[in-house]
Amino acid sequence: MEQSIIYLDNNATTALHEDVIAAMMSANALYGNASSMHEMGRKALAAIEESRRALGDLIDAPEAAIVFTSGASEANNTVFNLFRQRIDLGSSRKRIITTTIEHPSIIETANYLKTLGYRVDFCPVDRSGRVVMSEMEKLMGDDVALVSVMLGNNEIGTIQPVKEVARLARRHGAYVHTDATQAIGKIAVSMQDLDVDYLSLSAHKFYGPKGIGALVVKKGAPYAPFVHGGHQEDGRRAGTYNNSAIIGMGVAATIAKRDLAQEGARLWALREMLREGIEASIPNVVVNGSREHCLPGTLDVSFPRAEGESILLYLDLEGIMVSTGSACASGSLEPSYVLLASGVDIELAHGSIRFSFGRYNTEDEVRYVLEKLPSIIKRLREMSIR
C-alpha cells in the first residue's frame, strides 16, 4: 500500500461526512437571522428546528430542551455555572460530585470552583478507568446538588455506569449530568434510559462541524443561561444562531442514528483486529482501560521502554496519526491524568498511544499500522536504557 494519511485520531475530531458538507454548503443560502420575523429568518429557523428534532431523536430525548452551544466545553461549563448559581442563591445542597477522569472542561471547571471555595469531590476510578460505585455511595449525600459523570472516556474509552450513578443520585435528590461527547454515534445513548437531567455533546466527534454542540436539559430540570444577552434558544443561550453549523449537526445526527448498529460493530472489529495484531507482534504491551465496558473505536496501549511522543512522531512520519498520553506531547511535565487516576504506572502513561477509529477507517489501514508499528517500537526500545 502506498503511503497516504491513515487517520486514527477520531476521538480528537472526525472528518465531516459528505452529506454534512453538502447540507452545510446549501445552508449558506439560508443566511437569514433565525430570530428575524421575515421570510429569510423563518426559513433559517425552520431548518434549525429540524436539526433540533434530529438531535433529540438521536439521544431519545423527545421532551427535553436542546440548547445549541459552541460545543461540549461550553455545555459542561453551563451546567457547572448553573449549579454554582444555585449554591450562591442559598440552596441547602452545596456539594458537587464528579470523577477523576472527566474531560478537562469538567475537571478544570471543578478545580476553579474549588479555588473559589465551593465543595467538589472527585470520585475515584478502578484500574479499568471505571467509577468505583462503593466510593460513589460514600460520597453521596443529601447535601449534593449535582453529580457529573462522563458516559465514555475520550482517552481509554471506558464506559461509565451512568445509569447506576443516576439511580443513586435520585435517591438523594441530586441532579445528574453526563458528558456524552465521546459516546454519541458509537453506542446507543438514550437520555430517558440513562435518566439524567443534563447531557452534553459536540458535533465534531460524530462527523459534524466544529464549534457546535448542545446541552440537553430534561424537562423540569433547573436552568440558568451561561451566555447572557439575547432571546435565542428561548432565552437559554444568547448569540446569533450559527445556521450552517446547526444544520450540519442535524444531518450528522440523522446519519449517526441510522448507522449506529453497523458502525458500532465495525469499529469494534477494527479495534480488536489492531489489538490482537499488536499483542501478537509486539512483546510486552499493556492494553489500558476496560475490555468489557469500552467504546467500540478506542484502543489505548502502553509500550514500556518506548516513549509516547517518539512513537507518535515515528508513526506520523509513516502517515499514521494517533495521540499519546505522554507528558511531552501535552506541553506539561505530567503524563495523562486519566491513566494515572486509573492506577497506571507513570512510565506506562508516558509510553501510551491512543488509536481511535472512525467510519472512514479500513482493515487495510490496520494491516498497514501492524506492518510499521513493531519496528518502530523495537527501534525505540533498542535506543532505551537497558
Added chain:
Amino acid sequence: MSNFMAQWVYSPIVKDHFMNPRNTWSEEEHFEADGIGEVGSLACGDQMQVLIKVEHDTIAALRWLTYGCASAIASTSMMSELAVGLPLEEAYFLSPEKITEALGGLPEHKFHCSVLGDKALRAAIDDYLKKTGRPNPWQSQVAKVICECKQVTDIQVEELVKSKEVTTLEELANVTGYGTVCGKCKGQMALLFDQLTHLYNV
C-alpha cells in the same frame, strides 16, 4: 518559533537527528567505556545514559542510550556529535544552549525537560575522573540538578534561601515546583534546604 512548525513539529535538523540518531549504542556493539553517566528517570519521561572513551584527555568516542521524546533523542544525538574530539574541560562545559542552537532551536517548553545530554556527559566525565582517581577541578563550577523533572539546581535553591524569598519547603515547592512530578528528589531537597537554612540562618 519559526514557521517550520507547519512542516513538522521541530526544526529540520531535529527531524534528521530523530530519524537518524548518531552514535547510539547498539546492542551488538561491545563498547569499553572509561566513564558512564546517567541522568533523568523513567517517571520524568526522559532518561539517558552516556558512555565515553577518553584518550589524551579528550573525548575519543561516545555512545548513548535515551528513553524520551523526539527532542530528547535529537539533542542527545547532537550532543554526541559536538562532544567527540573535545578536550575534557570543554566537554564538561558544553551547554544545553549550544546543543539547542546547533539543532536550529527547540520549542521553549522542550528546552528544560528534554536537553539532558550535556548533564549525562558531565556525569560520565565525573565518573571517569573518579575511576582514574583524579581530582575534579570543574565540578564546583557547575550547578547540580536536584529535581530533574523541574530542573531545579542547588545554586537556584541557594539563591532563593539566601535572599529569603523562600523560608519553608512548601514555599520552595510553590516557587520551583520541585518534587511535584516523580517526587524522588524530595529527600535530597529537604537535606539541602536544611543545610542552607542553617548556613544563612533563615
